[in-house]
Amino acid sequence: MTATINRSPVLAATGLTKHFTVRGRGASRHAVVHAVDDVSIALFAGEVTALVGESGSGKSTVARLLAQLMPATSGVISLRGTPITVRRGKRFRAYVRSVQLMLQDPFGSFNPVHTVGATLRRVLRMHGRSANEISGMIDRLLTEVNLTPPAQYASRYPHELSGGQRQRISIARALAVNPDVLLADEPVSMLDVSIRLGVLNLLAELASERELALLYITHDIASARYFATNTVVMYAGRMVEGGPSETVTQEPAHPYTQLLVASAPDPGRPLAPVPPSGLGSPPSLINPPAGCRFHPRCPLAMPKCATEVPPKFTLAGTSGPGTDGHWAACWLHEKSES
Amino acid sequence: MSRALRSPKILTGLIIVAFFVLLAAFGPLLVRTDPSAVSNDALRPPSVAHWFGTTQNGQDILAQVVDGARNSMIVGFVAGALSTVLSVLVGVTAGYLGRVWDESLSVLSNVFLVIPTLPLTVIVAAYLPHSGQFGLIIVIALTGWAWGARVLRAQTLSLRKRDFVEAARASGQGSLRIIASEILPNQTAIIAAAFLGNVVSAILTEAGLAFLGLTDLTQWSWGGILYWAQNGNVLLSGAWWWFVPAGLCIALLGAGLSLVNFGIDEFVNPRLRAVGANSRRGPRKPRMRPARWDVSTESIADNQAPDVLLEMKNVSIDYETDDGAVHAVDDVSLTLHRGEVLGIAGESGSGKSTLAYAITRLLKAPAHATGGQIVYTSKAGKAVDVLALNGEELRAFRWDTLSIVFQSAMNALNPVLRIGTQIGDVLTAHRKNLTATQRAARVKELLRLVGIPEDRATAYPHELSGGMRQRVMIAIALALDPEVIVLDEPTTALDTVIQREIVSQLSALRERLGFSVVFITHDLSLLVEMSDTIAVMYAGRVVETGPAEQFYRNPRHPYSKALLQCFPTLSGPRRQLAGIPGSPPDLRELPTGCPFQPRCAHAFEGCDDQRPVLVPLVPQQVACRLYPAGDDSQVSAPSVPEPV
Numbered sequence: 008m009t010a011t012i013n014r015s016p017v018l019a020a021t022g023l024t025k026h027f028t029v030r031g032r033g034a035s036r037h038a039v040v041h042a043v044d045d046v047s048i049a050l051f052a053g054e055v056t057a058l059v060g061e062s063g064s065g066k067s068t069v070a071r072l073l074a075q076l077m078p079a080t081s082g083v084i085s086l087r088g089t090p091i092t093v094r095r096g097k098r099f100r101a102y103v104r105s106v107q108l109m110l111q112d113p114f115g116s117f118n119p120v121h122t123v124g125a126t127l128r129r130v131l132r133m134h135g136r137s138a139n140e141i142s143g144m145i146d147r148l149l150t151e152v153n154l155t156p157p158a159q160y161a162s163r164y165p166h167e168l169s170g171g172q173r174q175r176i177s178i179a180r181a182l183a184v185n186p187d188v189l190l191a192d193e194p195v196s197m198l199d200v201s202i203r204l205g206v207l208n209l210l211a212e213l214a215s216e217r218e219l220a221l222l223y224i225t226h227d228i229a230s231a232r233y234f235a236t237n238t239v240v241m242y243a244g245r246m247v248e249g250g251p252s253e254t255v256t257q258e259p260a261h262p263y264t265q266l267l268v269a270s271a272p273d274p275g276r277p278l279a280p281v282p283p284s285g286l287g288s289p290p291s292l293i294n295p296p297a298g299c300r301f302h303p304r305c306p307l308a309m310p311k312c313a314t315e316v317p318p319k320f321t322l323a324g325t326s327g328p329g330t331d332g333h334w335a336a337c338w339l340h341e342k343s344e345s
Numbered sequence: 346m347s348r349a350l351r352s353p354k355i356l357t358g359l360i361i362v363a364f365f366v367l368l369a370a371f372g373p374l375l376v377r378t379d380p381s382a383v384s385n386d387a388l389r390p391p392s393v394a395h396w397f398g399t400t401q402n403g404q405d406i407l408a409q410v411v412d413g414a415r416n417s418m419i420v421g422f423v424a425g426a427l428s429t430v431l432s433v434l435v436g437v438t439a440g441y442l443g444r445v446w447d448e449s450l451s452v453l454s455n456v457f458l459v460i461p462t463l464p465l466t467v468i469v470a471a472y473l474p475h476s477g478q479f480g481l482i483i484v485i486a487l488t489g490w491a492w493g494a495r496v497l498r499a500q501t502l503s504l505r506k507r508d509f510v511e512a513a514r515a516s517g518q519g520s521l522r523i524i525a526s527e528i529l530p531n532q533t534a535i536i537a538a539a540f541l542g543n544v545v546s547a548i549l550t551e552a553g554l555a556f557l558g559l560t561d562l563t564q565w566s567w568g569g570i571l572y573w574a575q576n577g578n579v580l581l582s583g584a585w586w587w588f589v590p591a592g593l594c595i596a597l598l599g600a601g602l603s604l605v606n607f608g609i610d611e612f613v614n615p616r617l618r619a620v621g622a623n624s625r626r627g628p629r630k631p632r633m634r635p636a637r638w639d640v641s642t643e644s645i646a647d648n649q650a651p652d653v654l655l656e657m658k659n660v661s662i663d664y665e666t667d668d669g670a671v672h673a674v675d676d677v678s679l680t681l682h683r684g685e686v687l688g689i690a691g692e693s694g695s696g697k698s699t700l701a702y703a704i705t706r707l708l709k710a711p712a713h714a715t716g717g718q719i720v721y722t723s724k725a726g727k728a729v730d731v732l733a734l735n736g737e738e739l740r741a742f743r744w745d746t747l748s749i750v751f752q753s754a755m756n757a758l759n760p761v762l763r764i765g766t767q768i769g770d771v772l773t774a775h776r777k778n779l780t781a782t783q784r785a786a787r788v789k790e791l792l793r794l795v796g797i798p799e800d801r802a803t804a805y806p807h808e809l810s811g812g813m814r815q816r817v818m819i820a821i822a823l824a825l826d827p828e829v830i831v832l833d834e835p836t837t838a839l840d841t842v843i844q845r846e847i848v849s850q851l852s853a854l855r856e857r858l859g860f861s862v863v864f865i866t867h868d869l870s871l872l873v874e875m876s877d878t879i880a881v882m883y884a885g886r887v888v889e890t891g892p893a894e895q896f897y898r899n900p901r902h903p904y905s906k907a908l909l910q911c912f913p914t915l916s917g918p919r920r921q922l923a924g925i926p927g928s929p930p931d932l933r934e935l936p937t938g939c940p941f942q943p944r945c946a947h948a949f950e951g952c953d954d955q956r957p958v959l960v961p962l963v964p965q966q967v968a969c970r971l972y973p974a975g976d977d978s979q980v981s982a983p984s985v986p987e988p989v
Contacts (some may be wrong), residue, residue, distance in 0.1 A: 033740070034595035048892055060389050061840035062840055064406065065888065074515055076511075076514065091437065099517055100517035103515065103516060104517075105474060106707050107515070108512075108515045109518075110512055110515075111508075112507045112508045115507050115509060116508035116509050116511070116512045117509050117512075118509045118513075118526075118527050118530070118531065119531065120530040120531060121526075121530075129518075129526070133516065133517065133518060134517075153887040163362055168948060169929075170928070171928050172928070175673060178514075180512070180516070184516075199692040199693050199928070199929050200394065200692060200868075200869070200908065200911045200912070201907065201908060201925035201929065202925065202927075202929075202986055203911065203924065204562040204922050204923065204925075205924040205925075205926065206913055206926025226840065226841065227841075227913070228841075228912045229912070229913040229914060229915045230916070232913060232915060232919065233919065233922055234912040253919075256915055257915075265844055266465055267841060267842065268915055269844045269845075270841045270844070270845035270846075271841055271845075271867060272844075272845075272870040272871035272874055272912075273870060273874075273914050273916050274853065274874050274897050274916050275914050275916045275917050276874035286809050287811075288843065309716050334697075336810075
């Protein structure tokens with residue numbers, strides 16, 4: 008784990024918020040979905056950051072906001088320290104050259120009528136590569152994602168490839184423009200179990216070799232432990248805990264993270280005779296609970312939790328308070344900070 | 346394309362269309378008679394001189410039909426092409442741009458759809474009777490685009506949300522380029538179908554207008570022939586030869602184009618193709634299953650432990666495909682004991698879900714059981730082969746004795762019925778003697794069992810969360826107190842916390858109600874926690890089976906070992922995670938010998954000769970040549986690698 012001190016993030020977001028207005032009739036006419044509220048995240052070169060959450064937690068919305076595919080309601084996105092907002096045209100393309108988004112579904116994210124080579128060629132040409140350097144680049148990219156011999160894969164159609172191979176092509180497509188940041192939204196959740204690790208390992212290797220800042224979005228907190236330097240946990244549109252992955256998964260501080268960790272299947276530990284507490288479903292994001300959004304399910308909720316949004320509290324690190332950047336947005340840790 | 350030509354529909358259609366195209370192009374060169382030339386042979390039936398007979402004015406009808414073919418087809422194809430272009434422009438623009446564009450363009454096409462076409466055409470055509478073919482084409486094109494535009498709009502809307510379009514947007518491509526290279530190529534089949542449909546309707550419209558005398562009647566066309574025939578009172582004079590050829594031509598060309606259209610549909614929609622293939626082969630004959638009923642109580646009592654509930658014996662299931670049979674499940678034997686959880690693990694293509702469908706007798710063509718038995722032994726000791734049950738017996742067996750919970754509760758529940766009604770329906774079907782009050786009480790009891798508040802009985806499926814819907818499915822499965830519940834990936838679509846909740850609840854219910862479970866999932870770590878016995882399937886066969894705990898502590902098959910290591914763990918120190926190289930095999934092209942051998946770290950010479958069979962390796966059974974059976978082994982066992 009490299010020291011995070013005195014380094015500036017490649018891509019950073021502060022106070023990122025996204026509210027969707029719902030088009031409907033009657034009572035729900037002016038309903039607002041609070042999909043993402045006040046998310047701040049920083050991605051560093053050569054490092055994997057995991058964003059963990061269940062469905063509806065807003066993790067995919069964060070990815071799309073960071074990719075600037077949709078405008079944020081508020082908040083600032085900075086690329087190499089400079090705040091930047093792009094919508095379309097040349098500036099958007101320039102941004103996309105630095106920040107690439109990779110999608111979950113290896114079956115849906117390729118146009119079935121184009122060969123792998125044609126798909127990659129179009130991306131390269133669009134980003135201004137000349138015709139004679141393109142075929143060499145395609146070969147290099149396919150080799151880099153371990154699809155060898157490259158010529159054999161370039162001429163195939165998506166349906167002729169397995170899920171794992173398609174996801175490798177997704178990676179190649181994202182890397183084609185030589186980005187600084189890769190946002191990977193559930194890159195392996197649709198793949199067979201036996202090939203997930205191969206794709207994750209490849210992503211981690213590429214991140215360190217190419218000095219790529221990688222955001223790994225997942226619902227599987229166990230995989231975050233293995234592949235990410237830092238982990239951020241989201242619940243119902245807000246960040247609840249963050250820090251080094253090993254600390255977050257081994258000493259979870261927020262009751263929600265504790266629930267998530269306790270719920271994950273793990274034959275290695277003795278089966279809890281009673282189910283973990285705090286069961287139930289995440290709240291509606293149209294009228295999210297005031298205060299901490301987890302408080303209606305939280306076994307440790309205090310009166311304060313229902314009224315005031317907990318700020319980030321820094322937690323004692325392994326080598327002194329605050330040294331490893333572990334924090335939790337939970338009133339339980341109010342004292343430990345002061 | 347050659348595959349398209351193999352479709353008899355497309356081929357027949359193309360031959361018909363080609364014939365008319367040739368007729369229109371070269372016919373006038375062969376039939377030199379002037380279609381308008383008047384002669385004294387008035388109203389003659391078909392003869393050697395006039396093959397199709399003559400009109401009242403002695404004009405040659407064959408010459409008119411041939412000359413008319415050119416006009417009718419030019420109008421048909423050009424108007425068809427024009428209205429298709431309009432459909433594409435309007436449909437794709439509306440679907441892709443959305444918002445105001447979509448709303449206004451949709452209103453426009455809806456208006457065109459609800460106006461009765463023929464009167465509109467008549468009115469418009471009435472204003473341009475002498476502008477010739479050109480005017481006619483414009484009129485037909487303007488009135489015929491709306492239907493195609495609607496279909497294309499719907500298709501574009503769904504394509505626009507697909508990931509590859511999103512990916513193209515994310516990579517910074519402009520709208521026009523995305524439409525041209527991502528959207529349109531995926532719509533070729535629909536556009537082709539719309540074009541052919543438009544041509545047919547243009548030809549019909551032209552004939553209709555000509556018949557009404559609204560076109561330029563100095564030019565011959567099929568509709569024009571009909572017009573003159575009608576004016577000549579053919580029906581009174583009985584001169585059938587005057588109108589039959591033109592009518593037949595219209596019908597034949599229309600049929601030809603429609604055949605091509607149906608063929609294209611079938612060709613691009615694999616689902617229709619499979620159905621077509623099966624219907625061609627005719628209904629599948631019920632396979633003879635002699636002596637299956639002889640699985641008698643005695644033989645069970647002699648051979649098996651009394652606690653056996655469900656026993657699969659050498660079950661094999663094939664999928665019929667165009668390229669021959671695919672063995673999805675191959676000679677699988679497994680036993681479910683009373684009160685036990687049998688866990689079946691595997692990746693895609695392992696055959697685990699196919700096996701679940703066989704146990705519940707839900708296999709649909711092209712899948713069918715080719716051998717083996719699934720023997721159910723009742724509490725009284727009576728044994729039956731589930732695969733041999735007939736309709737009535739099956740209805741009693743399924744749900745009364747054995748029920749199933751599928752992965753996708755949303756698809757399994759009827760969206761327009763309240764959940765209480767859906768649970769009640771099972772009771773109505775199987776417990777006819779229950780009164781309405783008893784039924785309502787049972788529904789409430791079931792909801793309570795699975796942890797849903799009773800007042801939610803009046804909710805519709807869409808009002809419930811995914812976890813709640815899956816609980817409803819479990820309540821339906823429990824409704825008749827079955828002995829076995831088959832759970833096919835019951836929690837895969839759910840979040841971790843909800844999965845934990847449902848799994849804990851299932852365990853509690855099992856302890857209370859005493860049913861047995863066949864649990865099928867790809868999530869081996871969950872399965873180890875849940876099951877008493879585990880079976881790991883690969884490429885249609887069981888490669889290892891044994892008690893869950895021993896299996897977890899000491900997996901023997903290299904695939905089981907590797908698969909267990911594919912799950913990152915939260916407890917304990919971080920261990921080395923490897924993954925398995927390669928991909929799960931394609932059942933159509935299985936490697937020779939052991940199907941896992943190309944991905945296996947321990948493969949040695951000989952693994953590719955012969956498919957290994959299960960041999961006992963107490964307490965497990967393993968199908969791997971690392972563990973040769975005592976009698977037939979020629980391979981000396983290499984040192985068994987330590988479990989990592």
